[in-house]
Amino acid sequence: MITIDALTKRYGGYTAVDHVTFTARSGRVTGFLGPNGAGKSTTMRAMVGLTDPTSGTATVLGRRFADLPNPGREVGVLLDASAQHAGRTGREILTLATRIVGVPRTRVDELLDMVSLTDEEAGRRVRNYSLGMRQRLGIATALVGAPEVLILDEPANGLDPAGIRWMRDLLRRFADDGGTVLLSSHLLHEIEVIADDLVVIGNGTIVAQGTKDELLATAGTLVRAEDPAALRAALSAAGLTIHASGSDAVRAEADLATVGRVAFGAGVAVTELRAADGAGLEEIFLELTAQTQREGVAA
Numbered sequence: 001m002i003t004i005d006a007l008t009k010r011y012g013g014y015t016a017v018d019h020v021t022f023t024a025r026s027g028r029v030t031g032f033l034g035p036n037g038a039g040k041s042t043t044m045r046a047m048v049g050l051t052d053p054t055s056g057t058a059t060v061l062g063r064r065f066a067d068l069p070n071p072g073r074e075v076g077v078l079l080d081a082s083a084q085h086a087g088r089t090g091r092e093i094l095t096l097a098t099r100i101v102g103v104p105r106t107r108v109d110e111l112l113d114m115v116s117l118t119d120e121e122a123g124r125r126v127r128n129y130s131l132g133m134r135q136r137l138g139i140a141t142a143l144v145g146a147p148e149v150l151i152l153d154e155p156a157n158g159l160d161p162a163g164i165r166w167m168r169d170l171l172r173r174f175a176d177d178g179g180t181v182l183l184s185s186h187l188l189h190e191i192e193v194i195a196d197d198l199v200v201i202g203n204g205t206i207v208a209q210g211t212k213d214e215l216l217a218t219a220g221t222l223v224r225a226e227d228p229a230a231l232r233a234a235l236s237a238a239g240l241t242i243h244a245s246g247s248d249a250v251r252a253e254a255d256l257a258t259v260g261r262v263a264f265g266a267g268v269a270v271t272e273l274r275a276a277d278g279a280g281l282e283e284i285f286l287e288l289t290a291q292t293q294r295e296g297v298a299a
């Protein structure tokens, strides 16, 4: 379990993280989601003692990271897959990690197997690794001490679709065995298939959190009609909050039955009616974090 309580980090007059509070629970994969510069890395660095909070606390398994007796046995950390020594081979890096954490060298082959790096790949220097291979090696390094908690910053970066599926299965098994997983991403699609819970950060503050299912439910209903203007008018007249979705569809903040009834009552012929699901969640994410989007995405 990871507990973040009113965590604030200021750099001079700039507040990078502002009273952030959330919990990543054991047995769950928690996705930490936010656009570039939202404060994800700063929060994660504070969790593992690399950044001193200005105020507030971050604890892992009930203790500050610095107070854990052998952190490598309790918490696996991957903050930057490119931070490994480029001149060492993958096997050398893992062997060193086993010595630091204090586990038998035989663990290296188990780990290589776990992250699907072949013997030949493990013998190459890291400077010749693709980003995806670096991520696999980084995840293997995080797993060296068979920790209870995993903290991974953008671990899906550089992974191809098969790699993302592999990581999802690995993290799922880890959580199903009772582990706690916190992983960050600025891409909703990467995280929504993996995460059970979501914490959304924008501009240094938490803008939404809950189970993925809860957040999906708030995504509402996607509806399309032959006459979009009549549909919008009917939904608005019924007091529903609506958002444009694509060129002519509408996302309404209401359940399927309500939206269907309103359209039927107004005599509007509907051509599509479904739960807004992932696409809706993406819109919510963009709306919630709109102020922090450099590209100025409209809410």
Ligand SMILES: Nc1ncnc2c1ncn2[C@@H]1O[C@H](COP(=O)(O)OP(=O)(O)OP(=O)(O)O)[C@@H](O)[C@H]1O
Pocket: 011, 014, 016, 034, 035, 036, 037, 038, 039, 040, 041, 042, 043, 185, 186
């Ligand atoms: N050492 C520092 N000094 C000053 N500002 C910093 C420092 N570290 C981070 N920041 C600022 O704090 C804000 C949050 O940065 P952070 O790296 O936590 O964001 P992020 O959500 O991880 O973004 P990304 O998805 O781009 O990695 C940014 O505006 C960043 O410029």
